[in-house]
Amino acid sequence: MSAAPTTSPVPPVERPAGRDGKASRRRPAGRPGAGTLAAFIAPGLVLFLLFVLAPIIFAAYVGFFRWNGLGGPPTDFIGFENFANLIKDSVFLGDLWRVGLIIAMSLVIQLPLAFGLAMLLHQRFPGRTIFRLLFFVPYVLAEAVTGVLFRLIFSERRGFADSLLASLGVESDIGWLSDRSLVLFVVFGILTWKFFGFYMILYLAGRQNIPEELYEAAAIDGATNRQMFSRITLPLMGPTLRITIFLSIIGAVQLFDLVFVLTGGGPFHASETMAITMYEQGFQRNQIGYASALSIAMFLISFVFALFYQRYVLKRDLQGGLTGGGSNGGDR
Amino acid sequence: MPVVNSKRGNLLRNTGFYIAAFITTAFVATPILFALLGGFKDNAQLRENALGLPNPWNVENYTDTLASDVFWRQAFNSALIALATTFIVVAASAMVAFAFARYAFRGREVLFTLFATGLMFPFAVAVLPLFIILRTMGLLDSPLGVILPQAAFGLPLTIIILRSFFRAIPGEIEEAAVIDGAGPWRFFLTILLPMARPALATVSVLALVGSWNNYLLPLVVLNDASLWTLPLGVDQFSGQYASDTAKVLAFVMMAMLPALLFYGFAERHLISGLTSGGTKG
Numbered sequence: 105m106s107a108a109p110t111t112s113p114v115p116p117v118e119r120p121a122g123r124d125g126k127a128s129r130r131r132p133a134g135r136p137g138a139g140t141l142a143a144f145i146a147p148g149l150v151l152f153l154l155f156v157l158a159p160i161i162f163a164a165y166v167g168f169f170r171w172n173g174l175g176g177p178p179t180d181f182i183g184f185e186n187f188a189n190l191i192k193d194s195v196f197l198g199d200l201w202r203v204g205l206i207i208a209m210s211l212v213i214q215l216p217l218a219f220g221l222a223m224l225l226h227q228r229f230p231g232r233t234i235f236r237l238l239f240f241v242p243y244v245l246a247e248a249v250t251g252v253l254f255r256l257i258f259s260e261r262r263g264f265a266d267s268l269l270a271s272l273g274v275e276s277d278i279g280w281l282s283d284r285s286l287v288l289f290v291v292f293g294i295l296t297w298k299f300f301g302f303y304m305i306l307y308l309a310g311r312q313n314i315p316e317e318l319y320e321a322a323a324i325d326g327a328t329n330r331q332m333f334s335r336i337t338l339p340l341m342g343p344t345l346r347i348t349i350f351l352s353i354i355g356a357v358q359l360f361d362l363v364f365v366l367t368g369g370g371p372f373h374a375s376e377t378m379a380i381t382m383y384e385q386g387f388q389r390n391q392i393g394y395a396s397a398l399s400i401a402m403f404l405i406s407f408v409f410a411l412f413y414q415r416y417v418l419k420r421d422l423q424g425g426l427t428g429g430g431s432n433g434g435d436r
Numbered sequence: 437m438p439v440v441n442s443k444r445g446n447l448l449r450n451t452g453f454y455i456a457a458f459i460t461t462a463f464v465a466t467p468i469l470f471a472l473l474g475g476f477k478d479n480a481q482l483r484e485n486a487l488g489l490p491n492p493w494n495v496e497n498y499t500d501t502l503a504s505d506v507f508w509r510q511a512f513n514s515a516l517i518a519l520a521t522t523f524i525v526v527a528a529s530a531m532v533a534f535a536f537a538r539y540a541f542r543g544r545e546v547l548f549t550l551f552a553t554g555l556m557f558p559f560a561v562a563v564l565p566l567f568i569i570l571r572t573m574g575l576l577d578s579p580l581g582v583i584l585p586q587a588a589f590g591l592p593l594t595i596i597i598l599r600s601f602f603r604a605i606p607g608e609i610e611e612a613a614v615i616d617g618a619g620p621w622r623f624f625l626t627i628l629l630p631m632a633r634p635a636l637a638t639v640s641v642l643a644l645v646g647s648w649n650n651y652l653l654p655l656v657v658l659n660d661a662s663l664w665t666l667p668l669g670v671d672q673f674s675g676q677y678a679s680d681t682a683k684v685l686a687f688v689m690m691a692m693l694p695a696l697l698f699y700g701f702a703e704r705h706l707i708s709g710l711t712s713g714g715t716k717g
Contacts (some may be wrong), residue, residue: 136620141535144620145547148532148591151524155588156554159565166565173568224456235457237703239464244699244706246649248667249691252674253471256681256688264470267486297463302710309711358558361651365671379560379652386564387656395564403561410556 160403167397172390186397196398199378202288203356209292210352218300218348222307223337236308240301247298251365254294255281281367284374291363291375298362299355303348310344311337346417350410357406378402468692475686482681497686507690509662510669514694517582517654517665518647524587525643526636529594534624536595537602538610548599554592560652562589567656581657582665586647594639597709601635602628638709641702648695666691 136144167186169178190196221239225232242250257264258280269276280290314337322332360379363369369376369384378398386395474482475497476490485491501507535541536548566585567576575581605628613623629636651667658664664672670691674684699706 136539138541140620141539141541144531144535144624148528148551148595149547151528151584151588152551152554152591155566155569155585156557156562156591157550159562159569160557162565162569163561166568221456221460224453227453229450229453229457231457235461238461240703240707241468241696241699242464244645244695245692246651246667246670246695248649248651249670249688252670252684253467253688253692255674256474256684257467257470259681262483262486264474264482264486268466271487297467301464305707306711354558358560360560361667365651379558382560382564383652387567392564392568399561399564402558406558406561407556 163396163399163403166393167400169393171393173386173392174390178393180393182393186394187401189394190397190401195373195376195381196378196401198373199376199381202375203359203377205288206292206295206356206359207353209289210295210356211349214292214296214300215303215345215348215352217296218303219307219345221300222304222311225304226308226311236305240305242298243302245298247361248365250294250298251362255366258290281375282371284371287367287371287375291366294362294366295359303352306344306348307341310341314340343418350413350418353409353413354406357402357409471685471689471692474682475689477682479680479682494682497683498690500683501686501690506669506673507687510664510666511694513579513663514648514665514667517579517586518644520579520583521586521590521647522640522643524583525590525594526640528587529591529639530598530629530632530636531624532591533595533598533602534628537599548595551592551595554589555596557589559589563652563656566653570657576657577660577663578657579663582650582654585653586650587643590643590646594643597639598632598635601632605631637702638705641705642709645695645698645706648698666694 166178168181168183170180170182170185171178225236225239260279260282262277263280265280266276266278269278278286281287318336318340319332322336327335358379359377360383363375363377364380364383367375369380379402382395382398382402385391385398473490476493476495477485478494481490481494532551536544562585570576570581570585575584609627609631610623613627618627649667650665651671654665654668658668661672670688673687677683677687
């Protein structure tokens with residue numbers, strides 16, 4: 105799906121650093137003093153504490169107040185009331201439902217599509233490099249700019265999309281972005297356009313890490329293509345598949361830019377996401393306490409999911425992440 | 437590789453490949469071509485001749501965009517913010533990653549885990565409290581209000597990638613440097629960083645693209661239109677000229693162009709960064 109900074113989506117497959125003690129064994133004689141070490145770490149740490157950690161903690165605190173964000177620190181403590189209201193809020197519940205729907209469609213349509221194309225582009229055909237380059241292009245574009253572009257494509261009253269259908273002999277005047285029952289599917293189509301290339305590239309990288317000797321050996325043993333796919337390709341692509349599923353789900357949870365620019369979450373919340381609800385409550389209605397509670401809910405959803413996923417699904421992949429170990433120099 | 441013996445099998449396979457590849461190409465390229473060609477049409481053409489080539493080709497929308505202060509100012513703002521973000525995140529991350537990769541010290545595991553958990557904080561979660569913190573610090577309507585948080589959110593991934601790269605550099609090199617009398621700073625600046633150029637290029641490209649495309653943070657931080665970046669500008673422009681679709685398409689195309697050129701130029705680094713982002717541990 106997406107992530108706020110285009111390039112951040114990476115799962116927490118990190119393992120605490122020095123259990124293997126490698127770094128310490130490499131430590132040379134000239135050991136830096138505590139002051140030097142602190143100087144190396146301080147700029148990054150200050151930046152991180154101030155702009156990443158502090159906001160999260162601050163949101164957790166503000167979530168327990170009724171606060172419009174003005175006139176000094178929050179004072180009207182209301183306990184869990186914001187959270188209680190949240191789980192009764194039909195917009196928020198709708199957000200959850202829509203996120204679930206987008207995740208389901210991504211897993212059933214978008215990822216398999218990317219996987220299939222990766223398998224195709226892995227084979228040696230003239231021109232495959234160009235196709236690979238091309239399919240990745242949408243991922244490089246800003247989500248907001250993509251949103252504007254598709255708003256024009258799906259505009260009302262014979263927009264480009266309608267003209268395109270007309271050229272195929274289908275006369276239509278569809279309210280692509282104004283039909284409540286349709287808009288989420290249009291959004292999903294655009295998300296697929298934007299992100300399938302990213303997943304395809306990850307699958308290609310995963311596929312390229314499978315040694316060809318395995319296929320040669322299997323061919324000598326008389327394995328069919330289908331057998332090779334189900335016994336070699338699929339299992340060895342496991343780590344990559346699990347990571348892409350993770351990225352897709354986390355991306356869907358934080359979806360904002362594209363949808364906000366495209367539809368603003370409308371019509372009547374039909375394409376609204378959690379982040380859009382948060383933005384509206386916090387920045388447009390000044391319900392800072394309530395929006396903070398929503399932020400914390402988003403955080404808990406992604407955090408609990410990430411922990412759960414890491415614990416039960418990614419556990420076998422922790423060492424190598426995407427490409428199954430061995431590719432990362434220092435760690436083993 | 438599946439072994440296909442017969443000529444007919446080969447032909448079928450090739451045809452299947454190219455059909456799938458061309459359908460996907462059409463899927464990917466159509467919206468971009470719509471913007472590119474639409475910018476060369478006028479609005480009457482966009483209505484009457486939505487699918488064909490422009491006739492006549494109308495360059496006015498593009499020349500207007502190229503001649504407008506607004507476009508260049510927004511491109512400049514985007515570039516300034518992206519370059520500053522990249523410099524800060526890469527410099528700060530390289531120093532932290534160096535300490536993590538090459539030295540054992542108490543609290544290293546805790547600190548590293550702290551940074552790594554940062555990967556699980558969706559940016560949207562932080563944006564509202566971040567806004568209030570930036571307001572308190574007087575950083576609203578300042579490029580720094582975008583630059584510093586972007587750099588901070590870029591730290592976890594950059595540290596993780598650089599750390600694993602630094603760890604792979606043999607300890608002997610450092611020992612030799614120490615024997616020659618180099619302290620940690622000199623080793624870091626004059627030996628390690630030059631050796632790490634490929635990894636630095638990769639993380640820089642990731643940071644540049646991430647910043648260039650960012651929308652949510654500039655949206656809440658930058659109120660003053662003269663500070664806006666391209667993604668904000670495109671959105672605003674499309675609202676301002678809502679009835680002049682061709683003009684908006686030219687602006688959209690021009691806003692996409694830097695990213696496309698940059699992708700063509702740094703494709704290798706971008707892709708290796710994205711794949712290693714999920715790989716390196």
